[in-house]
Amino acid sequence: MSKISADQVKHVAHLARIAVSNEEAEKMRDELEKITAFVEKLNEVNTDGVEPTSHVLNMKNVMREDVPTDGLPREKVLKNAPQHQDGQFRVPSILE
Amino acid sequence: MSLFDHKLSELQEFLHKKEITVTDLVNESYQRISEVDGKVNAFLTLDEERARNSAKSMDKQLGNESSAGLLFGMPIGIKDNIVTKGLRTTCASKILENFDPIYNATVVEKLHKADTVTIGKLNMDEFAMGSSNENSGFKKTHNPWNLEKVPGGSSGGSAAAVAAGEVPFALGSDTGGSIRQPASFCGVVGMKPTYGFVSRYGLVAFASSLDQIGPITRTVEDNAYLLSAIAGHDPLDSTSANVKVPHFADSLKGDVKGLRIAVPKEYIGEGVNEEVKKSIKNAIKVLEGLGATCEEVSLPHSKYALATYYLIASSEASANLARFDGVRYGYRTPEAENLIELYKKTRAEGFGDEVKRRIMLGTFALSSGYYDAYYKKAQKVRTLIKKDFEDVFQNYDVIIGPTTPTPAFGIGENISDPVTMYVNDILTIPVNLAGVPGISVPCGFAEGMPLGLQIIGNHFGESTVYQVAHAFEQATDYHKQKPQL
Numbered sequence: 001m002s003k004i005s006a007d008q009v010k011h012v013a014h015l016a017r018i019a020v021s022n023e024e025a026e027k028m029r030d031e032l033e034k035i036t037a038f039v040e041k042l043n044e045v046n047t048d049g050v051e052p053t054s055h056v057l058n059m060k061n062v063m064r065e066d067v068p069t070d071g072l073p074r075e076k077v078l079k080n081a082p083q084h085q086d087g088q089f090r091v092p093s094i095l096e
Numbered sequence: 097m098s099l100f101d102h103k104l105s106e107l108q109e110f111l112h113k114k115e116i117t118v119t120d121l122v123n124e125s126y127q128r129i130s131e132v133d134g135k136v137n138a139f140l141t142l143d144e145e146r147a148r149n150s151a152k153s154m155d156k157q158l159g160n161e162s163s164a165g166l167l168f169g170m171p172i173g174i175k176d177n178i179v180t181k182g183l184r185t186t187c188a189s190k191i192l193e194n195f196d197p198i199y200n201a202t203v204v205e206k207l208h209k210a211d212t213v214t215i216g217k218l219n220m221d222e223f224a225m226g227s228s229n230e231n232s233g234f235k236k237t238h239n240p241w242n243l244e245k246v247p248g249g250s251s252g253g254s255a256a257a258v259a260a261g262e263v264p265f266a267l268g269s270d271t272g273g274s275i276r277q278p279a280s281f282c283g284v285v286g287m288k289p290t291y292g293f294v295s296r297y298g299l300v301a302f303a304s305s306l307d308q309i310g311p312i313t314r315t316v317e318d319n320a321y322l323l324s325a326i327a328g329h330d331p332l333d334s335t336s337a338n339v340k341v342p343h344f345a346d347s348l349k350g351d352v353k354g355l356r357i358a359v360p361k362e363y364i365g366e367g368v369n370e371e372v373k374k375s376i377k378n379a380i381k382v383l384e385g386l387g388a389t390c391e392e393v394s395l396p397h398s399k400y401a402l403a404t405y406y407l408i409a410s411s412e413a414s415a416n417l418a419r420f421d422g423v424r425y426g427y428r429t430p431e432a433e434n435l436i437e438l439y440k441k442t443r444a445e446g447f448g449d450e451v452k453r454r455i456m457l458g459t460f461a462l463s464s465g466y467y468d469a470y471y472k473k474a475q476k477v478r479t480l481i482k483k484d485f486e487d488v489f490q491n492y493d494v495i496i497g498p499t500t501p502t503p504a505f506g507i508g509e510n511i512s513d514p515v516t517m518y519v520n521d522i523l524t525i526p527v528n529l530a531g532v533p534g535i536s537v538p539c540g541f542a543e544g545m546p547l548g549l550q551i552i553g554n555h556f557g558e559s560t561v562y563q564v565a566h567a568f569e570q571a572t573d574y575h576k577q578k579p580q581l
Contacts, residue, residue, distance in 0.1 A: 012463060018455065038406075079198060
């Protein structure tokens with residue numbers, strides 16, 4: 001597997017919405033390389049025809065009756081918000 | 097002698113005879129906390145006023161316990177990633193430093209029905225990512241047996257508080273060993289139940305396909321009572337299993353005659369400390385002496401469990417932790433020009449290094465072009481690891497081995513190299529990947545530090561796991577030793 005570049009680290013950090021400085025990106029690159037080199041051990045395992053496991057118990061598509069219930073009251077939902085206004089979460093501008 | 101040296105059934109009898117009150121039990125907790133928590137650092141937040149008020153109102157019911165819950169009046173500490181209404185819940189992260197939950201986790205509602213008294217919230221590695229509590233965003237918990245050593249993690253606060261006699265009961269959570277490893281390091285009993293047996297509603301999610309809440313206590317019997325109180329199907333957690341919850345304490349007969357016990361050769365092989373191996377050989381002798389048969393088996397994919405775990409857990413974490421964005425709750429960066437910058441700066445400033453490292457690994461493993469090579473590959477290997485366990489359980493009742501490859505290590509010893517730190521979880525991780533239950537019970541000492549015997553059962557085989565754990569505990573006296581603080 002190819003080495004990880006600093007640009008790749010910055011791309012991943014952008015996807016993860018984490019701001020990184022050039023120094024941090026360099027450190028993360030080293031760590032990611034070490035960890036990915038370690039996990040590549042899995043390539044030794046023959047998994048032809050093996051189904052992936054996402055859930056360990058034999059259950060899928062759990063359904064329930066579609067009964068409407070009350071949601072949380074607005075003042076409680078906003079209680080932990082860093083900023084709110086007029087009953088809504090307040091954020092900086094989204095559009096330029 | 098502390099009141100907490102008595103087991104639950106004895107304390108219930110004392111309460112029933114009015115020899116003690118719930119207030120006495122709550123006093124005992126806060127008294128001990130004021131004496132030792134300055135050294136141990138197990139608690140992040142105390143709930144003293146509410147605890148004392150509940151104790152007072154419970155004391156009015158004394159002598160009339162017909163309606164009393166299973167754990168009437170018992171002080172309990174709760175890991176700080178389990179939400180408690182009106183009681184600060186931080187996940188030991190700066191990003192949730194002032195988070196005040198507006199509802200209770202299902203397990204907390206169940207504890208209320210069982211009539212426990214919540215003493216406070218316990219320290220952990222940030223978002224449960226770590227094996228030493230050194231990743232807490234607030235403070236490091238110390239091992240009560242030796243303050244220079246780590247308590248383990250991520251439920252290090254829970255295990256240390258029980259070991260130090262601050263609370264007789266605690267809840268932890270276990271994604272790759274986070275209940276069993278600290279229980280082993282601190283010489284207490286910690287159980288990770290079958291995946292889906294305990295509701296995860298209100299447990300702040302780390303890796304949703306692996307996370308389970310479970311009890312940490314001083315004895316197997318107390319542990320069994322606490323699990324009976326918190327387990328069961330929950331409509332609010334669609335992954336919770338619809339199975340009956342047995343009264344586990346009834347299966348504790350001290351008898352293992354005729355049980356077939358498997359000992360995986362991979363669990364006592366390379367990388368496992370000699371003293372640890374010795375303690376397991378001794379445990380095998382004890383169990384054989386009680387009439388069980390022990391045979392060596394193989395779990396051939398064990399060596400791939402760690403890599404599988406780090407891909408799956410980090411991938412799931414990168415998705416779960418997307419919710420911490422500085423908009424609806426938690427920390428927000430003081431200055432941001434636009435929304436994207438708000439997200440990025442909030443997360444860069446709010447998360448610690450290990451959390452960022454795992455979000456980065458998970459995001460990378462799920463990103464376009466890498467998904468099949470990393471995430472999907474890991475899920476396929478997970479199937480093989482799970483099958484290893486299924487094969488063994490065709491012929492055996494339980495699997496035993498060490499909980500950890502070494503006793504507790506020194507604070508600062510492993511923090512610099514993430515992969516060395518991860519190796520600590522090598523014997524506990526396969527259990528989470530397979531979704532089976534596992535317990536750690538004290539089984540010896542090395543250089544004055546406790547060691548743990550791990551007993552693993554088949555899916556929903558908790559009764560058998562407790563039966564073996566209890567028989568071993570009753571035949572030994574490791575659990576009777578207490579740290580001197």
